[in-house]
Amino acid sequence: MKKFLFRLFCLTLLISCTSQKNSEEFINATKGRYLFNANEVIEIYFKEQNLYAKWRGNDDIKLLKVSDSTFYMKELNEKIIFISKPKMHIQLAEKTEHEGVKYHFRKMKYGEKTANEYFDLKEFSKALTAFKAIQKKDSLNPIIRENKINRLGYNFVKKNNYETAIEVFKINVALYPKSSNVYDSLGEAFLLKKDTVNAKINFKKALTINPENKSAKRLLKKVTKK
Template structure:
């Protein structure tokens, strides 16, 4: 009887510790960023044979491993597997559905191709703007590039007194929405708080030209002209 208990205990311990071992080749093939949507990526990397995921600002998510290719990501509520598409030879992340069919949902991207938000959060604002302009040219109604999104992000920077970053973000908004009075008003506000009264005046003037009923711009321009 004691022998049976010992055998059962051994089986349980071995099965619990039997974690998948990813070969060096497999790690190299699957490490990288996979396109989740036009402005977000799923970043896959390994640390001491541990599979880790970065997704929408959450770092080092450790998924539940189901086998050497399949895993569950609680934060996404998705069961996924690595698959290689025979038609292009590229690796994809495939969402695993009930029928276990193979789909090619999120393609691994070349290192040279990144989504605009990747550059935005690394302060590479010119590259970010280029990417957002490309997205806008394909679909101007895309929620990912809404004016209010950049305005909110810029004011978050402004509230922490990161003036240069706020100005750069508001400039992206101006480039995306040059006919909006609000984007010039926000940019003027950032310049004003940073101490650049001339650029504040210039951008309040642009805002007022697009929307004459802007009391803040009116007050500032009047005060500036009376100095």
């Protein structure tokens, strides 16, 4: 406890002795959006040469300047370091809690968006490309779990928004083409939209993968009777 308080005192003293104003060169190089994780962003911006961040719905998070390139972010309880080479990125300062792991957040290209942002804009093909990039890098990433995306699709079904539900289920099919369940869900959305042709196609595909898929069997029988 004493060691922590001493470190906090030293950090506070260092911050108080450092000018919070930043140079125009630093501002131009660092302002922008940084990929915090596979589908989440920290936005860095400046007001009156002071550095602020937007993160997880919180605006105007003021970062306390420790040195010309290092800032303390209370919301993260981390010191973040801006590093310009080889490309501008943010690195968390090393500390015991990291257990030797280094954290880097790359600066996003102008106009680049996360998978969820593309999805919210209804740019579904771009969302799929972004989701596939996440899957390629980390196939176990919770953001792209099959059941999570399926639940999202059914949330739109409950709202009678079948068009969007279909787009969600199409993304799941593209990510998990060997899953019977994703075709069953897509078929159900088509059926609710009264598109029996595509409903049949997807129920049959679901049963080709898993002949014991009870939901696909039941719904295919229902749609065939019509």
